[in-house]
Amino acid sequence: MSDLVPLTGEPLALDLVNTRPTVGELLATPEDLRAWVAMQAERLPDAPEKITPTELAAVHAVREHAARALEHGRHGTRPSxxxxxxxxxAQRSAPAISEVAWNGTGLTVTRRRGGSSAEQLAAWLAEATAELLADPAITRIRQCEADDCVLLFLPAHPRRRWCSAARCGNRMRVARHYQRNRAG
Structure with a gap:
């Protein structure tokens, strides 16, 4: 798996922070952000179809604040x-409401946000960060143990060591194998 492909499947706030690996920027362009938002479609209601530099800048700002706050939170210290x-x-700029509607057979509730598309996207990501910051599981968040990786993950199993077994796990196992065989 390429390091240029964003990892997904962690809490949304971690997936966002993980778009800035050791080398490179996975959300460098509006098109990169559009592709990432498409990967997160189930978790980002009403995400804009067209991503502009304004949305990209708003997401970058939330990501920077989220990264610093989560780093403190995972170590049990107070974020700035x-x-x-x-x-x-970011959340106040696009407040959420639970919109009630009749679908012909019953009532439905859909969570929606006001504000511009940039404010909405930033608000959803800031809300996901706030939820993770308040979750007691935050102290279980780990950084990948691969030498050249800074990605974070919330392990489902206490022995998990890498952000991805396919990405860093394989790379580390191959490196260990090479070192053992080279020494012998």
């Missing part, structure tokens, strides 16, 4: 007030 305020402001 600046980062918390920025995450709260």
């Amino acid at each position: 007030q600046t980062d918390l305020d920025a995450l709260n402001e």
Whole structure:
């Protein structure tokens, strides 16, 4: 698996932070963000179909604040007030409502946000970060043990060591095998 393909499947806030690996930027262009949003479609309601530089800048800002706040949270220390305020402001810019509608046979509730598409996308990501920050599981978040990897994950199994067995796990096993065979 290429390091240029974003990992998905962790809590949404971690998937966002993990779009900035050791080398490169996985959300460098509006098209990169559009592709990432498409991968997260089930978790990002009403995501804009057209991504502009404005949406990209809003997501980058939330990602930076989320990364710093999560780093503190996973170590059990207090995040900076600046980062918390920025995450709260992103949510306030596009408040969410539970929209009630009749579908012909019953009532449905759909969560929607106001604001511009940039504000909405940033708000969904800031909300996902806020939920993870308040989750007691935050202290179980780990950084990948591969030498050249900074990606974070929330292990379902306590022995998990890598962000991805296919990405870093294989690379580390191959490196160990090479070192053993080279030494012998």
